[in-house]
Amino acid sequence: MPRTDTVIIGAGHAGLAMSRCLADREVPHVVLDRGRLGERWRTARWDSFRLLTPNWLSRLPGWTYRGPEPDGFMSADEFVRYLASYARSFDAPVVPHTPVTRGGSTGAGFAVHTAQGVWTARRVVIATGYHSCAHVPRQAAGLAHDVAQLTASGYRSPRSLPDGGALVVGASASGVQIAYELARAGRPVILAVGRHTRMPRRYRDRDILWWLDRMGKLDRTIDEAPDAGSALAEPSLQLAGMEDEQPVDLAALQEIGVRLAGRLRRLDGTTAEFDGDLSATVGAARRRLARVLAEIDQYAASRPRAGFGPPDPPPDVPVPDMPSRIDLRRAGVTGVVWATGYRPWYPWLSLPVLDDCGRIRHRRGVTDVPGLYAIGLRFQYRRSSSLVDGARHDAAYLADHMHRLAVPR
Numbered sequence: 001m002p003r004t005d006t007v008i009i010g011a012g013h014a015g016l017a018m019s020r021c022l023a024d025r026e027v028p029h030v031v032l033d034r035g036r037l038g039e040r041w042r043t044a045r046w047d048s049f050r051l052l053t054p055n056w057l058s059r060l061p062g063w064t065y066r067g068p069e070p071d072g073f074m075s076a077d078e079f080v081r082y083l084a085s086y087a088r089s090f091d092a093p094v095v096p097h098t099p100v101t102r103g104g105s106t107g108a109g110f111a112v113h114t115a116q117g118v119w120t121a122r123r124v125v126i127a128t129g130y131h132s133c134a135h136v137p138r139q140a141a142g143l144a145h146d147v148a149q150l151t152a153s154g155y156r157s158p159r160s161l162p163d164g165g166a167l168v169v170g171a172s173a174s175g176v177q178i179a180y181e182l183a184r185a186g187r188p189v190i191l192a193v194g195r196h197t198r199m200p201r202r203y204r205d206r207d208i209l210w211w212l213d214r215m216g217k218l219d220r221t222i223d224e225a226p227d228a229g230s231a232l233a234e235p236s237l238q239l240a241g242m243e244d245e246q247p248v249d250l251a252a253l254q255e256i257g258v259r260l261a262g263r264l265r266r267l268d269g270t271t272a273e274f275d276g277d278l279s280a281t282v283g284a285a286r287r288r289l290a291r292v293l294a295e296i297d298q299y300a301a302s303r304p305r306a307g308f309g310p311p312d313p314p315p316d317v318p319v320p321d322m323p324s325r326i327d328l329r330r331a332g333v334t335g336v337v338w339a340t341g342y343r344p345w346y347p348w349l350s351l352p353v354l355d356d357c358g359r360i361r362h363r364r365g366v367t368d369v370p371g372l373y374a375i376g377l378r379f380q381y382r383r384s385s386s387l388v389d390g391a392r393h394d395a396a397y398l399a400d401h402m403h404r405l406a407v408p409r
């Protein structure tokens with residue numbers, strides 16, 4: 001039975017960040033992954049995928065982007081290579097192709113069961129990803145069997161769908177990017193729009209994430225959020241990392257022929273019913289965006305010598321008249337893409353740390369079970385916690401927490 005001090009489960013960026021912080025503190029550990037390092041970037045992203053965060057915003061403990069395009073956006077393959085170089089830089093003890101099938105307590109520590117054997121450890125860090133399972137809403141069950149359906153993590157390219165039109169459900173980062181790609185491939189697209197967070201790619205001559213980072217918005221903690229529940233439910237930014245910095249917001253999508261509908265309420269065979277909330281949803285996103293841009297303007301005004309560009313707010317989104325009920329077959333729709341978010345999933349975990357929604361109960365990644373930690377959770381502490389750039393803070397915090405509690409071996 002192999003034994004180590006700490007088992008990290010998951011070799012995505014969060015598991016590797018944790019590994020680096022433990023290595024810096026000379027804590028013996030392993031990083032187990034069911035597949036290869038960065039497995040989700042290899043197998044759960046579409047072919048044309050690019051990160052929506054600029055390359056410079058991929059800082060990891062002891063590692064930054066040093067390539068030729070700090071303001072560019074890595075493809076999934078490039079990001080895997082970025083992670084692999086990072087792992088090599090400190091000889092990360094990654095054990096690939098080792099799915100964890102059960103994780104439980106031994107009384108004195110943990111037993112981590114894998115297909116290859118059982119690891120025992122004093123501590124376990126769960127780094128299996130907050131976006132581990134594509135969420136499919138219950139409406140999917142009502143769809144006619146001859147209409148194809150797949151999730152954003154199963155979508156690869158327009159060829160993933162039969163010839164014809166598509167209904168894309170969900171207008172956050174994945175949904176707008178997939179709708180854009182399908183429309184550019186000449187497919188008729190209907191996009192069902194729910195609550196979303198609109199952001200321009202650039203504002204006042206800078207990338208929007210430059211502003212959010214510089215103004216400390218990504219560092220806002222869960223303790224500062226007026227309502228932790230809504231902070232956790234915040235939709236992802238409606239952004240894409242296109243090489244030509246093409247916007248993918250609802251105005252731009254309509255310009256290339258995407259038809260917008262409200263939130264999908266019901267599917268019955270080939271009949272799709274939508275809520276009449278598009279105008280309200282678009283209006284709410286516009287108001288939230290206006291508040292962010294006003295804060296940027298205020299920040300820029302307080303630094304008059306910085307030479308920022310003039311305010312250039314994005315155009316309003318026209319709200320079309322769409323029927324609340326559409327016959328998908330008559331509209332030529334042959335496939336549905338569910339871009340309706342992701343959920344964490346821990347089917348192997350046999351410790352009582354999950355809440356009613358299946359999320360890990362924790363405080364800054366420290367669970368109620370002594371020695372059990374998690375990293376990469378949404379708003380684990382900072383708003384950036386589930387972004388690549390945010391893991392460094394949480395990994396350092398957890399490593400320090402473990403160090404403080406360390407008993408002499």
Ligand SMILES: Cc1cc2nc3c(=O)[nH]c(=O)nc-3n(C[C@H](O)[C@H](O)[C@H](O)COP(=O)(O)OP(=O)(O)OC[C@H]3O[C@@H](n4cnc5c(N)ncnc54)[C@H](O)[C@@H]3O)c2cc1C
Nearest residue numbers: 010012013014033034039051052053100128129376387388
């Ligand atoms: C479509 C999409 C786009 C995103 N784009 C960006 C972006 O542009 N910029 C950004 O900063 N963030 C982005 N994110 C958010 C976030 O950075 C990613 O979700 C990131 O992959 C999370 O990293 P992680 O290390 O926490 O988890 P993951 O990368 O998901 O890694 C978890 C690892 O755990 C392994 N694993 C899972 N279960 C087991 C098991 N039972 N046993 C062993 N191993 C297991 C998996 O194989 C995987 O390698 C995006 C998320 C999604 C879904």
